[in-house]
Amino acid sequence: MRVAVVGAGLFGATTAVELARKGHEVDLFDRHSDIMHGASMANCARLHMGYHYPRSPYNGMATQAAEFAERFPDAVVPGRHFYVIPKQGSLTSPEQFLNFCTLHGLPYRTWRPPVVRSDVALCGQVPESLIDLNAVRTQLHGELRGVRLHLGRRFCDAPDFDITVLATYGQGWPESLRYEVCEVALIRLGVHFAGHSVVCIDGPFGCIDPLPGTDMHLLYDVVNSVHAANVGRAPEIPEHLLSLLDCGVVRTAHTRVQAMLQTARGFLRGVGMPEYCGSMFTVRVVLPDVEATDERPTLIRPGERVIRILSGKLGAAPAAAREVAAMVREAVPVG
Numbered sequence: 001m002r003v004a005v006v007g008a009g010l011f012g013a014t015t016a017v018e019l020a021r022k023g024h025e026v027d028l029f030d031r032h033s034d035i036m037h038g039a040s041m042a043n044c045a046r047l048h049m050g051y052h053y054p055r056s057p058y059n060g061m062a063t064q065a066a067e068f069a070e071r072f073p074d075a076v077v078p079g080r081h082f083y084v085i086p087k088q089g090s091l092t093s094p095e096q097f098l099n100f101c102t103l104h105g106l107p108y109r110t111w112r113p114p115v116v117r118s119d120v121a122l123c124g125q126v127p128e129s130l131i132d133l134n135a136v137r138t139q140l141h142g143e144l145r146g147v148r149l150h151l152g153r154r155f156c157d158a159p160d161f162d163i164t165v166l167a168t169y170g171q172g173w174p175e176s177l178r179y180e181v182c183e184v185a186l187i188r189l190g191v192h193f194a195g196h197s198v199v200c201i202d203g204p205f206g207c208i209d210p211l212p213g214t215d216m217h218l219l220y221d222v223v224n225s226v227h228a229a230n231v232g233r234a235p236e237i238p239e240h241l242l243s244l245l246d247c248g249v250v251r252t253a254h255t256r257v258q259a260m261l262q263t264a265r266g267f268l269r270g271v272g273m274p275e276y277c278g279s280m281f282t283v284r285v286v287l288p289d290v291e292a293t294d295e296r297p298t299l300i301r302p303g304e305r306v307i308r309i310l311s312g313k314l315g316a317a318p319a320a321a322r323e324v325a326a327m328v329r330e331a332v333p334v335g
């Protein structure tokens with residue numbers, strides 16, 4: 001089968017490799033000059049097991065994380081990971097969170113490290129990991145040797161292919177989606193934060209995560225990191241942020257790092273005034289109207305000679321690639 005994969009983010013690149021391994025003739029397109037140049041590089045790099053989403057009915061994340069770890073073993077970075085419920089404002093109570101963990105077999109050891117404030121309602125350690133996205137990209141670069149790469153090229157039409165896989169993170173999705181222009185800031189916290197990842201849930205809170213391979217932390221918060229949002233068929237990007245999107249780490253006057261730090265001080269001790277190293281900006285795509293559950297499933301939608309992938313979480317990429325390969329196997333070649 002001749003397959004065009006559009007979008008060389010984690011999902012498109014992983015799918016292209018899987019299809020080539022199954023014997024298909026694969027062309028991979030991206031408008032960027034390298035693979036994993038979009039949201040797949042500008043995120044919080046957490047290999048989710050499900051703790052982050054205690055209101056979601058969707059709970060396949062632990063299984064997906066295990067499959068991801070098997071697929072990209074050198075990219076999985078363990079560390080000290082803590083989930084915190086604040087005294088006020090959380091949409092999930094400590095009891096609900098602990099019940100959720102028990103129900104889904106997610107280990108949670110109640111324990112508070114010195115970097116977490118003593119006035120939180122609940123704090124505990126979990127066996128989650130981070131993803132070294134550079135290591136993933138290096139592995140994929142090696143595996144893509146059997147795939148024809150077309151980088152720096154926006155893909156418009158696919159007359160020469162039996163099937164087109166759109167792994168474009170919400171571009172060309174048949175229904176309305178929610179698009180959020182997000183900032184992830186990079187900061188240098190004190191040495192006492194080394195290796196510590198802390199997520200404060202559930203609602204308008206935030207997180208810090210070590211950036212693998214560096215002495216920096218990623219800083220994100222649900223309110224201040226989202227610079228703009230719209231529901232529709234394409235993102236509406238404010239003029240002043242256009243040049244900042246998907247171009248790696250940039251230092252900009254438009255950063256909201258100070259507001260994000262203020263959020264972090266609400267659940268962390270000893271934040272002080274860390275060095276600001278820059279920010280990454282990208283568009284996040286989520287389902288609209290899921291505020292009640294905050295669910296983040298990965299959707300795969302087959303159509304007429306086209307298969308669309310809408311990614312939810314990074315850990316789902318190997319499973320999505322497998323599923324797409326199974327659909328392509330069943331498809332009938334054109335002509």
Ligand SMILES: Cc1cc2nc3c(=O)[nH]c(=O)nc-3n(C[C@H](O)[C@H](O)[C@H](O)COP(=O)(O)OP(=O)(O)OC[C@H]3O[C@@H](n4cnc5c(N)ncnc54)[C@H](O)[C@@H]3O)c2cc1C
Pocket residue numbers: 006007008009010011012029030031032036037038039040041042043044045046047048153154155156167168169171182183184282283284285310311312313314315
């Ligand atoms: C701020 C933020 C934090 C996040 N944190 C986490 C986290 O900690 N853990 C987690 O699991 N997930 C997280 N996510 C979600 C995760 O990053 C995404 O689900 C995932 O990276 C999307 O991968 P993708 O391959 O689908 O999309 P992308 O990586 O965006 O790739 C899509 C590619 O399609 C290309 N493209 C689009 N249209 C065309 C076209 N017409 N022609 C050519 N190329 C085209 C784009 O250039 C892009 O490179 C986060 C997301 C954001 C934004």
